[in-house]
Amino acid sequence: MSENKMVLYRKYRPKSFKDFVGQETVIKVIMNEISSEQISHAYLFSGHRGTGKTTLARIFAKAINCQNRKGAEPCNECPSCREINEGRAIDLIEVDAASNRGIEEVKSLRENIRFAPSFLKYKVLILDEAHQLSKDATNALLKIMEEPPSYAVFILATTEANKMIPTVASRCQKFNFNRLDHDIIKEKLDRICEKEGIKMAQEAMDLLIHAADGSLRDAEAKLNQLISFVPEGTFTADDVREVLGVSDIRLVIELVELLANKEKVKAIKFISDNMEKGLDIPDFLKMTIDYLRKIMLLRISADLIDVVLGGETKEMKENALRQADLFEEKRLSKTLSLLMDADNRTKYSSIIQLPFELAIIESLED
Ligand SMILES: [Zn+2]
Incomplete structure (x- = not known):
């Protein structure tokens, strides 16, 4: 990681136990x-x-x-x-x-x-x-x-x-x-933002923390990166997406909702609409697989919630539990393995979204 990206991390590195978070x-x-x-x-x-x-x-x-x-x-x-x-x-x-x-x-x-x-x-x-x-x-x-x-x-x-x-x-x-909880990272970033005079929309903060995957150092580095690219104003979720290249987990959740409800046509349209808006398909496919795997684990036991979604917001956890209930177990494992195949085939496909689309169609057949 470059020096520049580490400035906030160094500046706010705790010197006493009382300042240590998590x-x-x-x-x-x-x-x-x-x-x-x-x-x-x-x-x-x-x-x-x-x-x-x-x-x-x-x-x-x-x-x-x-x-x-x-x-x-x-x-x-x-x-x-x-x-x-x-x-x-x-x-x-x-x-x-x-x-x-x-x-x-x-x-x-x-x-x-x-x-x-x-x-x-x-x-x-x-x-x-x-x-x-x-x-x-x-x-x-x-x-x-x-x-x-x-x-x-x-x-x-x-x-x-x-x-x-x-x-x-x-x-x-x-x-x-342990990976640090969303709220713990947020508390620390809020403190840094306040001291540095950085203004950030709630949604932008959530997205950034999600991308840091439970690592405070990564979260601080990403915040650093953000302020060096967009020096003024209030950061929006779009700034975070643009500067950090973060795919939005909410899009994944939206697609999974369509899959759980067997909305074949809407799911296909969803992919092409978002692709037009610049969605990175291979990345999005990987995120979808990762999320569905978590849903599958939650179907096995809701007690795993803090293990699989430890770093996430309460809202996100509740939503994941709800979606885990929504899916039929057999369809869930079938969808997962079809998407994994699609992931393997994506790099050889001349139409980048085709393997993803085929997997969706096949997963929703009876
Ligand atoms: Zn001393």
């Missing part, structure tokens, strides 16, 4: 450990991108090193806090494993860890995208983690915990970071 359970446990001085040597933060893993790792590093901590909160004023906030703490080592994945890099980390911290109380290693380390490098890391010096703390962050080697994962205290 992940309440994780925060609670970690703050308890800090205030009772019972911290572990190794942590594994796993979960969806842009949900606060490395941000929290930094706050944690600051809190355990703070010279004037209040409860679990870092003071952000003492020399230790300032060193970390200003990015010049040599005892806080941040490594992106995606670009430093080899054995040599881990060996030099091992050398580094062998020396006691020069200024801070703890030497903290934050290893982002930890699953990307090579096998040799992971084993070398494991060796350090097996006998860590008393001052060392490891925080491994990963979006793919299932790819972590179990012997490493089992050494860590594990925390799972």
Whole structure:
């Protein structure tokens, strides 16, 4: 992501636990450990991108090193806090494993860890995208983690915990970071908009948050992108669609309604009307498949609502549950597999919408 797109993200990156949004359970446990001085040597933060893993790792590093901590909160004023906030703490080592994945890099980390911290109380290693380390490098890391010096703390962050080697994962205290709810992201973006004097229509905000897929960092980057393209006035949903190239989920819902009600002619007309208005058919088809899959899961159990539509508005959740009821189970799975075939065939079709149309017609035959 370019520097420019990250301005808001950096500017509003929380420096204390109290400013951190979401992940309440994780925060609670970690703050308890800090205030009772019972911290572990190794942590594994796993979960969806842009949900606060490395941000929290930094706050944690600051809190355990703070010279004037209040409860679990870092003071952000003492020399230790300032060193970390200003990015010049040599005892806080941040490594992106995606670009430093080899054995040599881990060996030099091992050398580094062998020396006691020069200024801070703890030497903290934050290893982002930890699953990307090579096998040799992971084993070398494991060796350090097996006998860590008393001052060392490891925080491994990963979006793919299932790819972590179990012997490493089992050494860590594990925390799972969830996709952030729509309302939580909205609260933070509203605050940013207010401070920055950005005006945004409700519908535009909802669309942007939907496109961020539960990632606060992505939402902030998209907001950044929006204000750099459309510097003034009130942002509309059309601005969001245009600048971010977001297909509108409401169109998907509209089409699914027609399919559920077996409105064959209207469904075909819907596709061609929207295509004329510039709808990106392959993208729209993929979104329709994704949405129908969620509907199918909801048919299996309505209890899955927060799992499948966690990041969505209440209105959207209610609507999805209603549509799940509307569909016959057999027709739903048939439609899904026909649309998946259509998705595969779209790129070879000289008439881009034809596979989609055929799938719709076939799915509505008895
Ligand atoms: Zn401090």
